[in-house]
Amino acid sequence: MSGEASKAIEPKVLWGGGRSPFSISYGKIMMWIFLVSDALTFGGLLVGLGFARHAAVTKGFAWPSSEQVFTHFPFTHEHLPLLYVAFMTFILIISSVTMVLAVEAGHRMDKKKVAFWLALTVVGGAIFLGSQVWEWSTFIAGPDGDITTWADNATLKQNFFLPISTEGGHAILGMEGPQAYAMFFFFITGFHGFHVFTGVVFNFIILMNVLAGTYEKRGHYEMVEKVGLYWHFIDLVWVFVFTFYYLV
Amino acid sequence: MERDDIIEYSLHSHHSAEEGxxxxxxxxxxxxxxxxxxxxxxxxxxxxxxxxxxxxxxxxxxxxxxxxxxxxxxxxxxxxxxxxxxERKYFKWMILVPYILFLLYLIFIALNEAIAVGEGMKL
The missing domain is CATH 1.10.287 (Helix Hairpins)
Structure with a gap:
């Protein structure tokens, strides 16, 4: 699958200069370097979530339980914990699979199949984005709103907020516990959603190029592989967000 | 102009239908x-x-x-x-090792500090 990289080459030749010792083109290496830096950003955000949560719980704040917060499903008011986010996760995994199938078809120079699988990937990404819009709007303004980043949201079903102190007769509401939970929700899923949006745009542009025959002429479909790396990375991040935000 | 000083690694990544x-x-x-x-x-x-x-x-x-x-x-x-x-072994570890080391360190230090901060500011 990686062609040149799986070929056995004498170390002396491999590291002797005049070629990439990794047998990877410049563009693909740079995509990997970018993904490492982006993974550090997401790692920082998730570790930040862990910091806020451990500090808040040690101080004595409540930390909402995700299976009590994410209980909504479109078109119904049934209590269905975690099912909608499971659906979103599944969509993202499947769109990752269609992407890897597009890359595989690209290695066989099968233009029709590449276009087919890439188009499905774009559709999957769009469904995920739409789901996220629904999830956000439910929590911000919906009648079932459970979490908020501000204290006096009248639509809240459950009031999570604990006053820190009552100096001068005013209850001072903390930014910890449930509010921090909500802020991390919007920041992390928002940052991830922005990546998904970018990925869908990239995939769409590459799909147009595939249809126009750009890569057929070039002799290889490496651009599909590069946007594929980015798209798999989005799925990878979501696997961690799913565990550390929704499950643990 | 055709260049012959660049190895087009991407051209070598094709595979046959059976491998597919x-x-x-x-x-x-x-x-x-x-x-x-x-x-x-x-x-x-x-x-x-x-x-x-x-x-x-x-x-x-x-x-x-x-x-x-x-x-x-x-x-x-x-x-x-x-x-x-x-991919080649060296590339694989070049990507994975720095990331894993840094993240393990960050997780260790941040979660320990979080508990220390919480202890110091108990309600």
């Missing part, structure tokens, strides 16, 4: 595996609630289980879907 069949089989296997793991995670999340079990040994075990399952999923995505497992 084998690769697709692997892809479908990983798909099934990722789906099954996700279903298990969701079922555990739905039927064993954190709020009811927090602080017990059961919840600690579930938490560890979640982390292990997540790392398995991440490994399959990176090594199979992103083909990092098929």
């Amino acid at each position: 069949v084998k690769l697709r089989k692997k892809i479908y296997f990983v798909t099934a595996l990722l789906s099954v793991i996700t279903i298990i995670e969701v079922l555990v999340g739905v039927f064993i609630s954190r709020s009811a079990n927090e602080g017990t040994g059961l919840w600690e075990a579930i938490k560890m289980g979640y982390i292990v399952l997540t790392l398995i999923k991440a490994g399959y995505i990176v090594l199979v879907f992103m083909h990092l497992g098929d």
